Amino acid sequence: MHYRARVVVAALVVAGGITSVVAATPPRPGTEANGLTENESATLWSRDTDDYINQTTYRERYGENRTAVQQVANGTDVTFTRPPATAATWTRNDFQDLDAGGSNTSVHPPHANLTDSVFIENAHATVFAVQPSTRAHLAAGTRPLYIAPNGTLRGFVDYRVRLPEGNATSEWSLVDHSVDTVRLQADGVPLAEQNGSHTPVLDYQTTRNGSATLSFTAEIDVRVRQTTRIDHGNTTSVDITFHADSVTVSDTLDVAFYNLSATAHYASYPNGDAGVAVFQSRPWQGFTLPERGARVRGIWRFYTARNSDWETLITTNATGQSVVESPALPVGVHAYPSQIGPRDEPVRGGPELLSTWGGDQATPAGTIGENVSIDVVNQSYQATYGVAARTDSLERESLHVAGIVRGVNETVKPAAGADRQLRRSNLSVDVVRQNQTAAVLRVELRDSRTGAPIQLADRDRLHLIGGETRTGAITINGQRVETNRSGVATVTVDNPGVYTARYQPGSWLSHNPAYVPATATARWHPLTTIQGWFALLVEVGWQLLPFVVVFYAGTRLLRLLGFTTRFQ
Helix, strand or coil: CCCCCCCCCCCCCECCCCCCCCCCCCCCCCCCCCCCCHHHHHCCCCCCCCCCCCHHHHHHHHCCCCCHHHHHHHHCCCCECCCCCHHHHHHHHHHHHCCCCCCCCEEECCCCCCECCCCEEEEEEEEEEEEEEEEECCECCECCEEEEEEEEEEEEEEEEECCCCCCCCEEEEEEEEEEEEEEEEECCEEEEEEECCCCCEEEEECCCCEEEEEEEEEEEEEEEEEEEEEECCCCEEEEEEEEEEEEEEEEEEEEEECCCCCEEEEEECCCCCEEEEEECCCCEEEEEECCCCEEEECCEEEEEEECHHHCEEEEEECCEEEEEECCCCCEEEEEEEECCCCEEECCCCCCEEEEEECCEECCCHHHCCCCCCCCECCCCEECCCEEEEEECCCCHHHCEEEECCCCCEEECEEEEEEEEEEECEEEEEEEEEECCCCEEEEEEEEECCCCCECCCCCCCCCCCCCCCCCCEEEEECCEEECCCCCCEEEEEECCCEEEEEEEEECCCCCCCCEECCEEEEEEECHHHCHHHHHHHHHHHHHHHHHHHHHHHHHHHHHHHHCHHHHHC
């Protein structure tokens, strides 16, 4: 048994009742490895209380130092960009510390479903963990447990044998007892079966997809002997009778088998860049471009936490019950939408994240629970079921999609009609009319290859009557303009300056042909026209007229007073 620095439980046996209830705390860093390094073990406990103590206090209390990761984990919770393997490693090794209580004692977690029969009491079969798996916090009230189609269920089975009270003529003794068979089913369909064990490990494989109810079932058999002495006066005979008892115990778990079925759409830019968009109907991590060492990920991040249902165990025997601290804690992976949002990696020189798609979801912050310090979104968010990016090179065969359940990955399948050839567009801006106060700019948008006009749809209309629907926008001077069937739009400006029109096309996923963004510039100032110069001269003349009048009046006054002759 590994040493754990947890709360010590003093359990007194009191007939018919539980003496105390305690909450287990995570093992102190370095006291228990379970196949992990000290740093890995420190990242597991997102549900612990983050009462930070500094290095000096820690050294005085425990006589040792912590690593930097252990120190950080003492004050906050560590999150991951991918579902870590540490939870499964810990659970697999810690499970070995779980022991049954023997024929006279039943050991079970508080949430176990207990069953009694003639000679069997406090029998149960309880799921310890299913891995690989991820508990996804999608929205308020929605937190499915996604499990891999190929995985392992670990369970715990225990019971105690209850023998009738003997007397002077009858004695009872236990002959044999065992867990006969354990089974795993999904909605009644067998997945795995093996010989009985108190701590069975059931490996399963399935092609199922979607929601299901897992049933973990065990058959328990007991055989007892009854010895009866019969007094015949001068002689006594002995009658031996064997009694058999059996009971089936089970536990259920609602899950969703997690399979990826991603499709990809591709685009080729005029400069040789490649565009890729990947869609998956369930939450997923993102996709990688192995040949470039680049990655595009969605909104999901991960943390690990213990299953609090297993913090204590109840031991039951003929005299009563007691609560003990559990020697085994299953740890699970949790996925949540992060405030960090979708990202591309590396930040410099990596792919460019273009767009994401997904339905709006309410914040799942209320499903996280207490003592979990993570950057979960605190308002509604957009689930990233679709992600599009642009990169300077792409080998389609190596495009790899990663799920939110560890080990569930897939090579992407191209969607039908998935290729798009992006074209350049000709965007022009000209001053067609102007005066000293305003100018009319003519914006024209055409296909650079065919010369055909590009008509943009009004975002408030469902479609263009008699024409092809094409979203996108041209912005100029802070205004959004739509081109007509001739590919032309006009806008009036009243401030001199440089005006840049920017064409932002609609997504290449929904348009064929598709275009790349374009810009064009026009300058306008009243002095660029004869009318403008004439207006300027008139304006200057009017401004100088008072000074001319004053000068003329002054010279005339000087002449009248004779100052001009005297000076001469």
